[in-house]
Amino acid sequence: MITRSALIAAVMWAESAIAQSDPASAARAAVAQLEQATVSLQQAESARDRVRALTGTIQAYEAGLVAMRDGLRKAATREAQLSRQLQAREGEISRLLGVLQTIGTASPPVLLLHPAGALGSARSGMILAEVTPALQGRADQLRSDLQEVQTLRMLQKNAASTLQEGLAGVQQARADLSKAVANRTDLPRRFTEDPVRTAILISSVETLDGFASGLSQISGSPIPPSDAEIDEQKGEVALPVQGLLLHRAGEADAAGVVRSGILVATRPRALVTAPTAATIRYRGPLLDLGNVVILEPQRDTLFVLSGLAEVFGDTGQVVPAGAPVGLMGGEIPEIGAILSLSGDGAGAERSETLYIEVREDGRPVDPETWFRTDKDG
Incomplete structure (x- = not known):
């Protein structure tokens, strides 16, 4: 005979620690983001x-791919959690199914009989009436968990094609953007660079300090002073790339080198944009810094971005906030590698690094006095 306490104990389940967000919904939302980015790419053709349209499209693709990876990671974690819970509760599930089957198949006279007579039968009926809803509730929860496992596995199975389409879309958008920037003629020009003067300056300096202090020499005529003023944006400027802060100013990097700027880890081929309206004071290879873009958002202030694979725009142009200034390097991982990375959440997919230095009145200052670095993109 099953006592009341034993029966209740048989149907008590350990509550799972579930994240606030629903992994399945998050993955579906990411798919919708990528689909919308595809529509935006088609519309950009006639924009x-x-x-601007292609820049927004690339950013939408990047955000959608990030959300997709995050959604897949949460889905994989949730699916593994549910699978472990279901395996650990196999015994309880069997007992639950047995009890439900007994209740469902026993004839009414058997249910009403009790060795203690009518009073015992009444008490047994009261206990059964109290416990049955709990049994049904646990059975419904089990059914829901099994359905969620199936849904999460299906999402992960279909993720490869979604990611493939998203990666193809963003690659096309990047190629289109390079052409659009090359054909752009609507930006104002503050000065015209003299390539010979620039080459002489580069050959005569050995440090970024030296190059930055000689920037006025790269034009054949005096460079008009900037009348822009952005001091009120200090501390609120968004990073020029979606990424994760890797090293702060003054911290040693993996090679033990201490720099005045910050290092941001990004995904391969990430888009880099102008954080504010600014003049392009220089763009191209420089010393051992790789491709560099130096922006002047206001007088005596420089934003130095280095480590790019491609740079956009022309020296002397005044670009609006959010304008594309380059792309990070690296190789886009294969679909299998992306799906594998989505399962661990270790951030290993951020293989590229953008170095950001801010200079005021000829001296480097902590970039975090200008940029918000508390959020991962």
């Missing part, structure tokens, strides 16, 4: 300002 009046193709550069």
Whole structure:
């Protein structure tokens, strides 16, 4: 005979620690993001300002791919959690099914009989009436968990094609953006660079300090002073790339080198944009810094971005906030590698690094006095 306490104990389940967000919903939302980015890419073809349209499209793709990876990671974690819970509760599930089957198949006279007579039968009926809803509730929860496992596995199975389409879309958008920037003629020009003067300056300096202090020499005529003023944006400027802060100013990097700027880990081929409206004071290879873009958002202030694979725009142009200034390097991982990385959440997919240095009145200052670095993109 099953006592009341034993029966209740048989149907008590350990509550699972579930994240606030629903992994399945998050993955579906990411798919919708990527689909919308595809629509935006098609619309960008006829947009009046193709550069702006394609920049927004690439950022939408990047955000959608990040959300997709995050959604898949949560889905994989949730699916593994549910699978472990179901395996650990196999015994309880069997007992639950047995009890439900007994209740469902026993004839009414058997249910009403009790060795203690009518009073015992009444008490047994009261206990059964109290316990049956709990049994049904646990059975419903089990059914829901099994359905969630199936849904999560299906999402992960279909993720490869979704990621493939998203990666193809963003690659096309990047190629289109490079062409659109090259054909752009609507930006104001503050000065015209003299390639010979620039080459002489580069050959005569050995440090970024030296190059930055000689920037006025790269034009054949005096460079008009900037009348822009952005001091009120200090501390609120968004990073020019989606990424994760890797090293702060003054911290040694993996090679033990201490720099005045910050290092941001990004995904391969990430888009780099102008954080504010600014003049391009220089763009191209420089010393051992790789491709560099130096922006002047206001007088005596420089944003130095280095480590790019491609740089956009021309020296002397004044670009609006959010304008594309380059792309990070690296190789896009294969679909299998992306799905594998999605399962661990270790951030290993951020293989590229962008170095950001801010200079005021000829001296480097902590970039975090300008940029918000508390959020992962």
